[in-house]
Amino acid sequence: MVKVTESAAHRATSATIRSVEAIRVALPLKKPMLMAGVRIETAQNVLVRIEASDGTVGWGEATSAPTMTGEFAESIVAAVGHLTPLLTGQDVGSHAMLARRCQQAIQGNGGAKSAIDMALLDLTGRRAGVPVVDLLGGALRRSVTPMWLLGNSSADADIVEAVDKAKEGFAFFKLKVGVKALAEEVESMRRFRHELGEDVLLCADANMGFGVAQAQQFIRLSSDLGLLFLEQPVRADDLPGMRSLAATGAVPICADEGIAGAREVLAHDRMCATSGINLKLMKAGGPRAAMRVAALCEALGLSITVAGKIAESSISAASTLAVACAAPNVDWGLNLTHVYLAEDVVREPLRMTDGQFTCPRGAGNGVDVDESLVERYRVR
CATH class of the missing domain: 3.30.390.10 (Enolase-like, N-terminal domain)
Structure with missing residues (x-):
């Protein structure tokens, strides 16, 4: 028996x-x-x-x-x-x-x-x-390289912060652009590349802060810096502008604010307006919907970076990490945002090891919520 x-x-x-x-x-x-x-x-x-x-x-x-x-x-x-x-x-x-x-x-x-x-x-x-990643179809990779977001008011502050984070194991950085004078931003990126070295992965995010002409100039001036991608340089609805920037081929263009789900991915692809997308679970409508968008991107040959919104706890971060480990075409890394919190709501927040976040293998999302912390930070 x-x-x-x-x-x-x-x-x-x-x-x-x-x-x-x-x-x-x-x-x-x-x-x-x-x-x-x-x-x-x-x-x-x-x-x-x-x-x-x-x-x-x-x-x-x-x-x-x-x-x-x-x-x-x-x-x-x-x-x-x-x-x-x-x-x-x-x-x-x-x-x-x-x-x-x-x-x-x-x-x-x-x-x-x-x-x-x-x-x-x-x-x-x-x-x-069983872990959530198995419910999503199973892991294609055990771990993903995370990026650290930099958006200080000066290049000096960005470099100091990046050096500090590099000591913690980060080797991938995203710089906010489109907020200062263009020449100043390009010079800041050159200083960053010089100080951190050629092996560090670097991308830039304009959050729609450029006009098309500015973005073209930025790409021309930074094309030798080895940017992995430039994220949403112009307005989300300016697909012709995105197309003209993607056509230069000098820096891959990533769509973010212009993407929610499959419909927007298809619209960008028809216009040849992007090389890849920033995939966010709350824009897609959840882990399962995000996996469907990721499958479409694979079919279209588009790269993916998976990201959370500033700033989610390890609850959402664990689901985001599961999608990043299960989705195809995650060529552009991962941005987990619980790392920007002073305190989480789980007993053991997700931690980076050797420059990688490893997919949790515990049951469910693999993190245990501390309900006393939920009560502490509850908005009443």
């Missing part, structure tokens, strides 16, 4: 979704950051907690992103509340169907959909004893 272990018996039993809770938190950053002209001192995030009838809990997360997805923390909470009746009382084993039902129930609201999808995957993985 085959003896069924307690854990196997637990996985074999069915369970329904008992409750869905959206929890607003304000997480402190290590230092203020300037993003799209907005000074950010705390991350205004929403955690989604889904509990099954057997007591198992899955967690997801989304970040307030009015300039990216049009969502505020309050609207994410409202959208999760609107979708909750589609989930409660349903069989956890129907998680894929439930995620799809939420995708189709409302327009937009990618952050809310993403947080729910993360929580469903985490819950399912914990009950089955």
